[in-house]
Amino acid sequence: MASPTDPARDEPGPGSQSSLRAANEQRIISALRTAGPLTQADLSRRTALAPSTISGIVSILAERGLVRVDDEPGGRKGRLIHLDLEDRYVIGVEIGNGHLSLALATLSARVVGFVRRPLVLGADVATTLDLTQSLLDQLLTSAGASRRDLVRGGVAVPAPLDLHGILSSSPLIFPAWAGVDIATVFAGRFEIPFSVDNDANLGGLADYLWGAGQNSHSMVFVGMNYGFGAGIILEGTLFHGATGVSGEIGHTTVDENGDFCQCGNRGCLNTVASINRALELLAPIHPEIDSAEKLLDAAAAGLPPAIRVLTDMGRASGVAIANVVNLLNPEVIVVGGDLTRAGTVFTDPMITMATRLSMPATAGVKLLTTPLGERVFALGAVALALGLNSPQSLLLT
């Protein structure tokens, strides 16, 4: 399992060159974690790897900022190799519909900063990158760090991606970024490697690692924002599907002759339940409610139409969840995203419908709201940047 932009995706599988190298990297990292700084000769003895293998892997890890090799003279073999995780950082970026979120974390996966700011719906690439840069610099300054300390980045986007990290399906779903190689554009702007994946996939990854999905083998995360998407983790592996677009439950058909959807089809779930749909339904009587935040605020203030529309969305979400439960029989379903922030007005009807329509044999499934809240997608981008999307993760052990 790997992200759409991870080169390792081209050569997966046990016994492949990439999995062998990942396993050797993990042995070296583990040895340095256990024993502290070691010379190459010490590392060779402790890991039973050939000195030439150690040398090659240490060079790669040094390039990625995971280890630091002393500069002192005394011969290359005598130099100490240090694990270098706490003062190097990764950035996770969530490009939302109407907002931008960033999470800054150390290479040891300690989150040291988070920020979320409004971003105009449909903002172009330059505007998005400018705001990312501004927020990134704020986070780094607060952490007492600088751009030089930044090693890698991850980006979560609210649209389906192909296996190369390019928007697939209809360009109308996320028009400003249609055809753009997102990882390359971010890498060019910030001069560090970036990876990119769909936001629901990364929400699932974050929740699996740090949220309600911990200790499960199979879970589905359902992101409920302007559209719906699912991140599917089967047997501990994030599942991307044959062409990278698994989990697009927002584009499953609920009414063949229903309204047109951004994907070009008709009657998709997103045309019946989503923040987009909620805003459309309210527009004739409350045109001032034109964003997720305003919708949630109106419901919290007790505005009856806002409460009604969120209740309806909750019921439709419950139907979608029951379909996922009946299809995949996961241990856990975790929901997250802006709609779930509405609280029980949304989640109570969702739970009622999900329970009513799930097969009795799936009765053990847990239905939970992510404890990671609005951070979940940016944290998933952090996990992607850290390489935690791989079962042979460097940093999980």
Ligand SMILES: [Zn+2]
């Ligand atoms: Zn659709």
